[in-house]
Amino acid sequence: MxxxxxxxxxxxxxxxxxxxxxxxxxxxxxxxxxxxxxxxxxxxxxxxxxxxxxxxxxxxxxxxxxxxxxxxxxxxxxxxxxxxxxxxxxxxSLGDGQGHELVIGIQDQIVDNPRAHVDEAISRFSDYYPNCRFRVEIMLGFQMTGRVADGLLHVGIGIQNEQFPQLAAERLFDEEAAIYAGRSHPLFAVPDAELTREAIENAVYCNRGHHEYVHPEKTRNAATRGDIGLGAHAQTTLVLSGRNIGYLPDHVAAPYVAQGRLRALRPDLTRMVSPVVAMTGASVKDFKFAQRFVDSLVDVHTEARVMSAARAPVPERAETPTAPTPPYRRRSSPAKRRTAAS
Structure with a gap:
């Protein structure tokens, strides 16, 4: 050289x-x-x-x-x-975003989740910084996380990956998933009362390739190592085929469950809750637009959780008094944070 x-x-x-x-x-x-x-x-x-x-x-x-x-x-x-x-x-960061671009990566199944309010966060951010342009790309989870770590994405939105502890993460909402089977799979017709943990664990398992860290032992065991579905919809296709069972987000599986083409296998045993986060790497710590957009994401999703909790039915009073819930403290808006910093 x-x-x-x-x-x-x-x-x-x-x-x-x-x-x-x-x-x-x-x-x-x-x-x-x-x-x-x-x-x-x-x-x-x-x-x-x-x-x-x-x-x-x-x-x-x-x-x-x-x-x-x-x-x-x-x-x-x-x-x-x-x-x-x-x-x-x-x-x-010295200006108001004029001519600058905010690059966002979103994991493939996240926007479809009813708990996701990414569009509202973009709208709120745009009220404060109308001159900042967005570039948004939907991608696989492992690709998104890697690009955030490499500094190629300013903000990534997806399931938190513990294999990248160097990334800062702000929780937005939880994604619920379970192991599903397609209509032609042998376990599909087995009643829950007869379906054992052993039967589920010994079935051929469809994994998520590079993003698989939930059940790595299944991908190493030749008896349970099945197909690879890169992305929630690719994996859904494989599970629908009846060749494998596999973890699917509930909101992705729901239409097929309604059609009788998918069934959750013992959700009481296989239910998995994963935090969906806004993640940033060290390269954007001084980039105010990335930080302000994360603030907008957190604010919007926090408000949605509070409103959902307020609409939920009030449970019957327990006989034994419980400790009071701490009062909710709303994070300040991007505008207030900007004013305080200036």
Missing amino acids: SNLSQVYDIDLKLLRCFCTIVEEGSFKAAQATLNLSQSMLSEYLKSLETRLGVRLCQRGPKGFKLLPEGEVVYEAARDLFASVEVYRQRAA
């Missing part, structure tokens, strides 16, 4: 193309993302290799393979672009 004594704009362009090829895993996939022809993409990669003085990857009939030198360049380029993004965020 001795040939690269100074970094120019063209070098940044070539590096971005190279990073896209690596992240997409092939030239063909990168073509669609970058809207470039394969010949142009190949020419860019050759130019980058010439500038660096090393070969970065193997490409040809056998596919794309990153070489060790390519791995070093890729990691260095990611660090470089993360630093550029931090600069952009800090510079943008």
